[in-house]
Amino acid sequence: MVDHLSSAQWEMLVPLLSVQVEYAAGDVISHRGDLLDHSLLLLDGLVARSVPHGRGMRSTVVALQFPGEFVDLHAFPLKQLDHDVVSLTATRVAKICHNALQDLLNGNVELARKLWLMTLVDASIHRHWVMRNSAMRALARVANFFCEYDARMTAAFAAERDILPFTLKQADIADATGLTSVHVSRTLRDLREHGCCTVAGGKLTIHDRKGLFKIGNFDAAYLYMPDTAR
Amino acid sequence: MVDHLSSAQWEMLVPLLSVQVEYAAGDVISHRGDLLDHSLLLLDGLVARSVPHGRGMRSTVVALQFPGEFVDLHAFPLKQLDHDVVSLTATRVAKICHNALQDLLNGNVELARKLWLMTLVDASIHRHWVMRNSAMRALARVANFFCEYDARMTAAFAAERDILPFTLKQADIADATGLTSVHVSRTLRDLREHGCCTVAGGKLTIHDRKGLFKIGNFDAAYLYMPDTAR
DNA sequence: CGGAGCGTTGAGCAACGTCAAAAGACGTGG
DNA sequence: CCACGTCTTTTGACGTTGCTCAACGCTCCG
Known part of the structure; x- marks a missing residue:
């Protein structure tokens, strides 16, 4: 949901999104524990955050990202994720380098707070999934x-x-x-x-x-x- | 988990935590949808983030906060929460006003990123709860x-x-x-x-x-x- | 002593999982 | 175009987990 950003804020982010990558359905984009120096903005397709359960067994999808959403913005502060990131369909993503993002956010408190907010919306969705899969x-x-x-x-x-x-x-x-x-x-x-x-x-x-x-x-x-x- | 903060960062936060409040087991600290101008640091006891299901029915606990953790720091960017905040035991919390916090964070990018990180750890725990309640x-x-x-x-x-x-x-x-x-x-x-x-x-x-x-x-x-x- | 709240236990049942087989969808190569 | 293999969906029979309802005991507190 990049629509949390004003168009001016969006303009500032766009230059950092030059590199695009495509994945096929089933591709593992990053593994749990990997050290990440960039995050991804999903342009097209569906991406899952998924927790593997061991060889042969299916894994649990703990979150789903839609076009226009950041896939793993939380890797920017966390650096290392607790889950895999898996492409569920043919997907296209734009890379955003953490160094460049850090420079941008150091000079722009408003934008930083917006990105924080977007990860909090993800967290709200996580809570809903807890409720849904526990109580329905x-x-x-x-x-x-x-x-x-x-x-x-x-x-x-x-x-x-x-x-x-x-x-x-x-x-x-x-x-x-x-x-x-x-x-x-x-x-x-x-x-x-x-x-x-x-x-x-x-x-x-x-x-x-x-x-x-x-x-x-x-x-x-x-x-x-x-x-x-x- | 305030231990993500350096002691210097912690020192900066302490002056904002003057007001303390106590609750009894079962007290509803804030309701979903309330407009919040402050967040809480849990000093003692256990607090649940809980999603109500209707009169008479029990609600789902989607998260639990332990002493030393922020209860609803996410209310700072979000302003409004999607769940109730309920005291599960006798608890003691310290209030932190959003205005004061905003002033502090505007001048301290490092601290802002640490608080962001702490909300992301919460999100990671949410994901684990999704997995636990879905797959175990x-x-x-x-x-x-x-x-x-x-x-x-x-x-x-x-x-x-x-x-x-x-x-x-x-x-x-x-x-x-x-x-x-x-x-x-x-x-x-x-x-x-x-x-x-x-x-x-x-x-x-x-x-x-x-x-x-x-x-x-x-x-x-x-x-x-x-x-x-x- | 009596009541309220919480924990425990049992019997019966509904929801969901497991296993296995078969049918359909889809791409590949002949 | 058909034949083939692979992957996905559907269906049935059956097993298991966990829910529901109800009763009872326990503890705490007035």
Whole structure:
């Protein structure tokens, strides 16, 4: 969500974003524990922060980043991350070097506070995920996941759509919601039969957004969207 | 974890912490959506960030703060929180006014970055909670919860102990781990019978820390402890 | 002594996981 | 275009975990 920034602030950041890199679905962009001297701004595609569980086992997706969001801005103060960063689709990112960022932020307290704020919005989303995966049953959980997907995609496109690009596998949804892919499959059928939404052919089609929000018990306040007042 | 700060930085912060307040177990310190002009440093007791679910229903604890930690430093950039802040035990906190903090940080980029970092450690803990409550079964989940409790209490006391003060109710553990209090009760019995730890009389007694770590599959890296190198 | 709150236990059940098989989707090379 | 292998989704049968409901005991405190 770069829309937390004023256009003047955005202009200052752009020169630092010269180097672009592309990844394919499944690529590991950085490993937990790696020392990082740069962060990434996601231009296109979906990236997961994921905690591996050991060879052969699937890993848990603890966060998802959408186009227009920083993927690992928290690596700037932390230097080292506690999770892997994995590309879930074909993605394009822009690198931002920590040294250059430090120089920029030293002279601009306002911008520094905005970037701080953006990492805090990520943290708010983490808390929501804790709640979702701890306190909601499968149907509500997956519905709520789609509500968030819808809201963040809408922000990324700056336009509401009823048909969204969606190239995640059911196993990815499972990793993000703490279910098995088998149960995700069944839950998607339930949502389909409720007339809420359909996932097929790389698209998420929302037939009944209101119904989906209700089943998912969705309230977007935790996303701290800049324009869309709560 | 104020130990991320140098003693010089700590000295600068202390003058802002004049006002102290006490709360009793169960007090709601601030409500979601409240506009906040100050943050709190926890001096004593335990505080939960909790998401309410409606009248009568129990709420989900999405984070726990220990003595020496900021409770809601994220309210400084965010101004408004997405969750309640609830005292779980008798607590004592020190207020820090956002205006004064802003003046201090405007003149001290290093300190600002340290505070940023501290909120990012919170976020890392959130991610761990997502993983724990999504991917671990009850026994491992509760064991891991106790491992974290042990590690953060050890940091708060600056001393390792096998008998820790523990005044949370089983229902609180349930709210934090996404289980029911009934199942927590059974799980505590299991941990007791494994010879790992006992919860009774306001104390958590760790009989076999190594065994507890193993059952909880615990790796403290996500806590980003300053001294204890990973 | 009585009540309130918390912890414990048991029985039954719903939700979700596991395993396995089959069907569909998709790209590749002939 | 078809044949093939691989990956993903779907479905069924069955097992397990953890939830629900209800009863009972315990402790603390008035």
